[in-house]
Amino acid sequence: MRDTSADSDFDPAGYGPAPISACPACIATPSAVERARAAAAEASARIMLSVPDAHCALCIQTVESDLEKMAGVKSARLNLTLRRVSVEAEPGVTAQDIAARLTGIGYPAYELDPGQLSMTETDKQGRDLLMRLGVAGFSMMNIMLLSVAVWSGATDATRDLFHFISAMIAVPTVAFSGQPFFRKAWAGVKNGRLDMDFPISLAIVLATGMSLFETFNGGHHAYFDAAVMLTFFLLAGRYLDFRTRAVARSAAQELAALEVPRAIRLVGSGEETVAVSDLAPGDVVMVRPGGRIPVDGVILAGTSELDRSLLTGETLPVFAGPDLVVTAGAVNLTGPLTIRVTAAGKDSSLHRMADLVAVAENARNKYTTLAEKAARMYSPSVHLLSFAAFGVWMWITGGDVRFALNISAATLIITCPCALGLAVPAVVTAASGRLFRKGLLIKDGSALERLAEVDTIVFDKTGTLTMGTPEPVSLDGLSREALEIGAALGTASSHPLAQSLAQAARAQGVIPAVLEDVAEVPGHGVQGIWQGLRVRLGRANWVGAEALDVTAAYLSIEGQAPQAVAFADRLRDGAEEAVAAFRAQGRKVILISGDVPGAVGELAARLGIDDWRAEALPEDKSAAIEALQAQGHKVLMVGDGLNDTVALSAAHVSISPASALDAARVASDIVLLGASLAPIPEAQRVAGKAVQRIRENFAISFGYNIIAVPIALVGLASPLIAALAMSVSSITVALNALRLK
Amino acid sequence: MEVLAVLIPVSLFLGLGGLLAFWWTLRRGQYDDPEGDSQRILRGDYDDHPKV
Numbered sequence: 001m002r003d004t005s006a007d008s009d010f011d012p013a014g015y016g017p018a019p020i021s022a023c024p025a026c027i028a029t030p031s032a033v034e035r036a037r038a039a040a041a042e043a044s045a046r047i048m049l050s051v052p053d054a055h056c057a058l059c060i061q062t063v064e065s066d067l068e069k070m071a072g073v074k075s076a077r078l079n080l081t082l083r084r085v086s087v088e089a090e091p092g093v094t095a096q097d098i099a100a101r102l103t104g105i106g107y108p109a110y111e112l113d114p115g116q117l118s119m120t121e122t123d124k125q126g127r128d129l130l131m132r133l134g135v136a137g138f139s140m141m142n143i144m145l146l147s148v149a150v151w152s153g154a155t156d157a158t159r160d161l162f163h164f165i166s167a168m169i170a171v172p173t174v175a176f177s178g179q180p181f182f183r184k185a186w187a188g189v190k191n192g193r194l195d196m197d198f199p200i201s202l203a204i205v206l207a208t209g210m211s212l213f214e215t216f217n218g219g220h221h222a223y224f225d226a227a228v229m230l231t232f233f234l235l236a237g238r239y240l241d242f243r244t245r246a247v248a249r250s251a252a253q254e255l256a257a258l259e260v261p262r263a264i265r266l267v268g269s270g271e272e273t274v275a276v277s278d279l280a281p282g283d284v285v286m287v288r289p290g291g292r293i294p295v296d297g298v299i300l301a302g303t304s305e306l307d308r309s310l311l312t313g314e315t316l317p318v319f320a321g322p323d324l325v326v327t328a329g330a331v332n333l334t335g336p337l338t339i340r341v342t343a344a345g346k347d348s349s350l351h352r353m354a355d356l357v358a359v360a361e362n363a364r365n366k367y368t369t370l371a372e373k374a375a376r377m378y379s380p381s382v383h384l385l386s387f388a389a390f391g392v393w394m395w396i397t398g399g400d401v402r403f404a405l406n407i408s409a410a411t412l413i414i415t416c417p418c419a420l421g422l423a424v425p426a427v428v429t430a431a432s433g434r435l436f437r438k439g440l441l442i443k444d445g446s447a448l449e450r451l452a453e454v455d456t457i458v459f460d461k462t463g464t465l466t467m468g469t470p471e472p473v474s475l476d477g478l479s480r481e482a483l484e485i486g487a488a489l490g491t492a493s494s495h496p497l498a499q500s501l502a503q504a505a506r507a508q509g510v511i512p513a514v515l516e517d518v519a520e521v522p523g524h525g526v527q528g529i530w531q532g533l534r535v536r537l538g539r540a541n542w543v544g545a546e547a548l549d550v551t552a553a554y555l556s557i558e559g560q561a562p563q564a565v566a567f568a569d570r571l572r573d574g575a576e577e578a579v580a581a582f583r584a585q586g587r588k589v590i591l592i593s594g595d596v597p598g599a600v601g602e603l604a605a606r607l608g609i610d611d612w613r614a615e616a617l618p619e620d621k622s623a624a625i626e627a628l629q630a631q632g633h634k635v636l637m638v639g640d641g642l643n644d645t646v647a648l649s650a651a652h653v654s655i656s657p658a659s660a661l662d663a664a665r666v667a668s669d670i671v672l673l674g675a676s677l678a679p680i681p682e683a684q685r686v687a688g689k690a691v692q693r694i695r696e697n698f699a700i701s702f703g704y705n706i707i708a709v710p711i712a713l714v715g716l717a718s719p720l721i722a723a724l725a726m727s728v729s730s731i732t733v734a735l736n737a738l739r740l741k
Numbered sequence: 742m743e744v745l746a747v748l749i750p751v752s753l754f755l756g757l758g759g760l761l762a763f764w765w766t767l768r769r770g771q772y773d774d775p776e777g778d779s780q781r782i783l784r785g786d787y788d789d790h791p792k793v
Contacts, residue, residue: 056780057780057781057783057784060777060780060781060784061784061786078777079773079774079777080774080776080777080780081773081774081775081776081777082774123773127767130767130772131764131767134760134763134764134767135760138756138757138759138760138763139756141756142752142753142756145752158745165749165753169753
């Protein structure tokens with residue numbers, strides 16, 4: 001996994017250092033958050049990790065018992081529903097330690113934000129909704145019990161008594177459980193909008209009010225059961241909707257703890273640590289090996305190698321020495337660098353990219369979901385119908401307000417979007433549950449609908465189709481002792497090729513040779529003394545070898561001819577299947593990378609992708625996607641790097657792997673939790689099915705209305721018919737959603 | 742019909758009891774991990790001391 005901890009100043013959607021907390025007040029007073037954190041850290045820290053591969057009873061046992069054996073861990077509990085482990089540990093234990101341990105026993109784990117605030121906030125909201133749902137449910141059952149007696153023929157005093165008792169239960173219930181709808185409807189009215197919540201609130205209030213009036217006047221029909229049932233079914237839809245979003249939000253956006261990016265500024269005598277935002281052009285900063293360059297600038301002193309893969313998609317580190325112009329976001333690999341700042345903060349290239357992302361996001365937010373389209377048609381027509389019924393019956397009965405109002409209320413109740421309110425949430429919950437089990441996190445409900453429309457897929461290369469880490473093609477060409485020396489030298493360096501060589505050697509059971517005077521020569525390689533001979537691992541010209549035209553590291557032993565070890569970037573699991581599946585479905589697959597043409601072309605040929613572009617800048621990627629969309633294509637972008645973020649936000653829908661940079665994950669709609677790409681075509685198929693189910697559900701609720709509305713309009717609707725129509729349509733819709741395979 | 746005077750309070754009382762039970766389970770976090778709990782019930786580890 002890549003280093004995802006830096007770059008929170010790159011913050012396209014405002015998730016920056018603030019996403020730790022969901023409460024606005026906490027954002028306003030960050031010190032409160034810090035204080036809470038510090039207090040929590042002193043006693044025993046609770047650490048949350050996402051464990052996407054946990055799925056069974058055995059997983060619970062393995063994970064929990066293994067963690068509890070770990071030093072400093074007090075208790076561990078795995079939540080299988082959220083695929084999350086919550087660990088209570090002594091202050092010394094860090095999330096990285098636990099993640100490493102879990103990864104070691106075969107459960108890759110990712111750190112979640114330790115700021116507990118947002119999680120408890122989400123929990124509170126969920127429990128609040130569930131409580132309202134529960135109250136509505138129990139009231140509904142009790143009122144229904146009394147209603148059955150009325151329907152089966154209770155008359156006069158008995159009926160009135162039953163109506164009174166129903167009123168006593170229904171009025172407090174509606175006042176309590178209906179609040180989410182009333183609040184939203186009121187907010188909508190204040191902003192001059194009529195959304196789904198307005199007819200819902202109107203129907204609930206009108207039904208309760210009319211029934212109260214009828215009860216006090218000894219009337220025949222009371223709709224208390226309908227009013228409470230309506231609240232119950234709609235709250236169920238609301239709760240499903242909420243849960244889908246809560247699960248996705250907490251896991252995707254809090255996947256890695258964000259830290260305020262800091263830089264080491266050199267001043268006069270010494271160095272000081274400052275926030276990146278405080279840097280000004282002209283300052284001199286120091287970047288240690290392993291650190292990310294925080295600003296645009298020019299190297300003053302030091303030699304090293306830079307990993308620019310997240311910025312440009314290049315797999316290979318590039319040499320860096322004095323006078324080289326560097327851009328923010330690159331990772332310094334081998335030696336310390338001193339850099340003079342030329343642009344920081346708002347002017348840096350990172351920030352310009354963030355601006356582009358914001359522009360692209362705005363363009364995409366215009367997408368209207370099926371539910372919104374339905375609500376837009378539904379709300380006005382229902383109100384019109386109800387008003388028309390009132391007017392017509394006033395005219396027919398010659399001014400009987402009570403009768404006309406009764407008909408009008410019955411029309412509102414019967415057309416009320418019980419099924420409509422469940423139609424989308426039920427399907428989205430079923431679909432995201434299915435996809436979650438396959439390792440995909442849907443961050444946004446409308447992403448499913450957009451994914452279903454996709455006809456073109458654009459892949460990034462480095463880190464997406466490939467793992468982004470080079471591996472030796474073959475170690476067979478090396479003698480045993482050369483391998484032992486290579487392993488020893490590789491271990492001593494932080495260069496990715498060296499590390500990869502050491503790892504591959506270790507995997508073959510090679511024991512590293514004993515070397516003396518091992519030293520890294522920044523920008524060139526690493527050298528040491530073996531049995532009195534000088535040995536080197538590094539660049540061709542430094543080692544004294546002929547450079548090959550493939551990625552390679554060179555190993556020399558004094559007195560012997562240097563040997564080359566060729567490296568290739570390993571294909572990500574499932575990449576071949578994913579590309580093949582999309583091609584089999586007749587969809588267009590395009591590969592756009594920032595890497596050199598040779599590497600991109602070779603990979604494209606291997607995967608059978610005809611349409612590929614190399615050396616693409618971030619702007620080129622998004623321009624290519626916009627051009628495709630201008631031709632009417634719906635593009636799915638799969639990418640992981642900083643250079644992909646603009647393209648990810650410009651695309652119709654986007655996916656990024658969990659190993660991607662924060663910014664890329666924030667910009668994408670769906671996060672791939674596992675390492676394999678194979679679930680993507682499957683996700684696309686499920687999304688297509690889900691949209692089909694949503695449409696079917698709309699058709700079902702529309703069908704019920706076509707039958708029930710005329711009955712209500714002619715004044716034949718009784719509370720029994722309203723209750724039947726409502727429950728049957730809601731249950732049909734929910735069952736239809738569960739059919740999703 | 743005098744029996745109604747007994748039955749209606751009883752039904753209301755039972756309904757209220759159910760609601761209180763629901764409220765209690767909700768407060769105890771019993772809906773936080775339905776999938777995990779359905780697997781945990783098959784294991785003997787916590788029979789004597791439930792794990793919180």
